[in-house]
Amino acid sequence: MAERNGMVERRGAGLWLTHLGLIVGIAFIFFPIWLAFVASTVEQQDIVRPPMPLLPGDQFLSNYARALSSGVNAPVSTMLLNSLIMAVGIALGKIAISLLSAFAIVYFRFPGRRLFFWLIFLTLMLPVEVRIVPTYEVIANFGMLNSYQGLILPLIASATATFLFRQFFMTVPDELAEAARVDGAKPMRFFLDILLPMSRTNVAALFVILFIYGWNQYLWPLLITTDPEMNTIVMGIKQMFPSGDDIADWPVIMATSLLAMVPPVLVVVGMQRLFIRGLVESEK
């Protein structure tokens, strides 16, 4: 970063103003989460008589324990597990089918290759929302309502990952495949021994992106999981609000909201480098 040090850099008061501006921005972004955290550590009484306190209370353990073990409709621990299975299933499923099809499209010449290529690519960027009703019917006909397959399969029908792996495979030097052939490696051996290990950074980066994508799904699980035991946490929060005039159980709802954030946030912060790389590459 040394070369960035120059005459256009701010000094003195300007520098402090810059920091101040950033801190105000960060406060704006943090405030809702701070408030949710505070709400998850106080009693319902503290909230329903506004204004609620702005500093944490002492009910942290009891609120979170209550959320995890019983929740409102279903225990949050069950919903967390459902979300985890869905997010990991989507990430791994999409990566697996994309790796295979990208390998076939790049390294083979076979009848229908162009057709497959274009079929897969038509799906690029068309989200599940635009075909939501018929997709729901398909899942219902397969008897996959309230099932993990039903949660996962429709969401891996997209080409972004295939596109990414295809781009990456194109940059792998031809000579590597030739050297492998001279070494006697059959196509699948080449794929497993050479191509796959070489792709591991891309796989990891994509995993981060897809995990978050899967975890944060809302509309789809809302439609196909009518059984509270199958709810994912992100869609389950809304189900915790009472339908009538009853007062919502805010501490538990806010504890659940925070629990819904923790896994993807940990993934993003813990794998920041991979995350940024995955984001930039998958959107290119």
Place this chain on the structure above:
Amino acid sequence: MATLTLSNVKKSFGKTDVIHGISIDVADGEFIVIVGPSGCGKSTLLRMVAGLETVTSGEVQIDGHRVNDLEPMDRDIAMVFQNYALYPHMSVFDNMAYGLKIAKTPRAEIEERVAQAARLLQLETYLQRKPRELSGGQRQRVAMGRAIVRKPAVFLFDEPLSNLDAKLRVQMRLEIKALQRELGVTALYVTHDQVEAMTMADRMVVMNGGMADQIGAPLEVYANPATEFVAGFIGSPPTNFLSAEIIGQSGDARIGVRPEHTRLSDSGNLKARTVYSEALGAETLVHLKCADGTQVTVRQDAASTIPQEGTEVGLDWDRANEMRFDSSGRRC
């Protein structure tokens, strides 16, 4: 240890013919260099021997067996690629051992063979490193090692030195040649560098436009080029070409004279004006231009006088050193 025979080997991509029929018999242990400008088909020819390209017609035999339809691994060959093609995620050891592992060679034997190759190539201390932790020369050696451990009948080299700097290139040239002698393996070596061809080859194949213009020992090719192309491509600085007309001969033939056979002489029957001179220490190259614009280079030893730039001088040579080429470029 094997012989290699190409019989009228041809290659076309669609309707384009890129190799027009090449035949050569390579003796056991012989070092053959295929040399030519880029696009002449030399790499394609090598890749056909390797089994990386199909043979359109003709036959490739290794040790008397037709291998046209065999996979590369079944041909008993090993190949060194221009960019080395090392597997980036594998250690040096694993790179060398990969082919043996696929062939289900016993572990003990793999270790022994890799150790042997590493000793030969002075790579013993690098076996656990990844390719990216090695210098260009070391990567080159690993690529060689990968070829050696397989104990192939034929070594194939595809411009293996072109990614190295000039000094390393000279050193590796000697090493590869010494290694090939020591192992006694038949070798086919592709390069665009005529110096590599001259210094390494037992016999060389000079290719031009998908054809083998000449096959022969380096000095024989140098002394007796079969075509105008070979005369111009082999040797540096290149042969001087003059039309028969301007030196007072009849016909549309072209005359080639090598720079070291051309001399400045007042009695010379061809006049030319000096353009500039390059004094290289041991020798001097004098560049001249004839009246019709033909450029001529004279190589003379450093002791000879260098004419002033722009002066007109005569050119002369011994008739015995003249090479005549007909209008199709063939020697006549």
Place this chain on the structure above:
Amino acid sequence: MEKRVKFKGIWLPILLVLPQILITAIFFFYPAGQAIWQSLFIPDPFGLSMQWVGLGNFEFLLSDRYYRASFVTTAVFSILVTVVSMGVALYLAVLADRLVRGSGTYRTLLIWPYAVAPAVAGVLWLFMFNTRVGVVTWYLGLLGYDWNHVLNEGEAMGLVVIASAWGRISYNFLFFLAGLQAIPRSVIEAAAIDGAHFWTRFRTIVFPLLSPTTFFLLVVNIIYSFFETFGVIHTITSGGPQQATTILVYKVYADGFVGQDLGSSAAQSVILLAIVSILTVIQFKYIERRVHY
């Protein structure tokens, strides 16, 4: 671009693409085809048979006051979300870019809200602005402002816009910061030597050089606000009050699943499909141009 090396074999590659082809056919092409097909029918009142109406559903939709209103709502909503989230992100990115030290720390602090689901963001903002218990509502009340997004259409729109834009700031910030850091220092220093002050430099040099990033983000954010904001709207307003926050994708859901009007919902899906396709084509055109830069 093609590989020189191709492995032999026909059945292996077909086997390899099969999983993706099957999943895509069953869960993408068939439903998309169904959507188009269903958009040409209306079910009878008992749901026993379908009646062919050709483009009738589309004609009805386009003349439907509520649907047209939903178009306008979507346009207003996406523009606001895009402008707010990109504006704040650009502002923060410009600040962070001016720092020699510490921009990495700020980046870490700013990127993680990307991981917060839109639906969760909706719940957080709903909590702050809740008409009964919301902290912000309460303080606004002290200032004499009576916040009620349950009844007030403008306030409802404002709330869903802020909640949607809030989670999007990280994403835009990341791309803007990368774009800013890719601008050669020397260009900016040259302008500084020419006497251009910060604002002039930004307007005449930085912003034009940033335009590829800006354009890319524009398209991506519009697509985001079309679809992924469903969670925000569903949690905060459920499309109300008086459909003031019913964006197109919410209407597909409301008509298809709540109202059970399959023909209309399918026709709406088809229209959405067309809009996204156009946006995608625009983006591809743009990517192509960037590749040939």
